[in-house]
Amino acid sequence: MDFVSVVLPFIAVLGTFVAMEGVAWLAHKYLMHGAMWYFHEDHHSHGPGFFEKNDAFFVIFAVPSAYCFITGGAAADVRLWIGVGIALYGLAYFIVHDVFIHRRFKWFQRTNNAYLMAIRKAHKVHHKYLQKEGGECFGMLFVPPRYIREARQSLRNKMK
Ligand SMILES: [Zn+2]
Numbered sequence: 001m002d003f004v005s006v007v008l009p010f011i012a013v014l015g016t017f018v019a020m021e022g023v024a025w026l027a028h029k030y031l032m033h034g035a036m037w038y039f040h041e042d043h044h045s046h047g048p049g050f051f052e053k054n055d056a057f058f059v060i061f062a063v064p065s066a067y068c069f070i071t072g073g074a075a076a077d078v079r080l081w082i083g084v085g086i087a088l089y090g091l092a093y094f095i096v097h098d099v100f101i102h103r104r105f106k107w108f109q110r111t112n113n114a115y116l117m118a119i120r121k122a123h124k125v126h127h128k129y130l131q132k133e134g135g136e137c138f139g140m141l142f143v144p145p146r147y148i149r150e151a152r153q154s155l156r157n158k159m160k
């Protein structure tokens, strides 16, 4: 296997994707619930209409991704794969957070997967807080293990 053309891109994409969960957690906790609360507020208060000011964050996170695509593409270096990792995380965030949890599109509704149930539950806990301060569960794909244990338990109870 060729390190530069196969292994390096794979590590760069995967590493960026995992790192982005940390970046998203930090941004959510310290920016969205901090100085940029203005943009995030309507995601917690559920106003009418399809779009939220909160959607601005998709545009904000697209900027470093586009930058990496353009410069990394031109120079044919690892930045291209970092850009791919950021874009893939954005896509995963959209599918998990906006479609699966908040159901902005009615694509998939029900699940018997303990991990997916746990993600949804943890984020619902985040949404219990309507204010800037306080709050918990700022992550998206990383979920505290106790939510997975609870989901497994409720699946077992359903089977009985
Ligand atoms: Zn929030």
Ligand SMILES: [Zn+2]
Residues within 6 Å of the ligand: 043, 097, 102, 123, 127
């Ligand atoms: Zn949400």
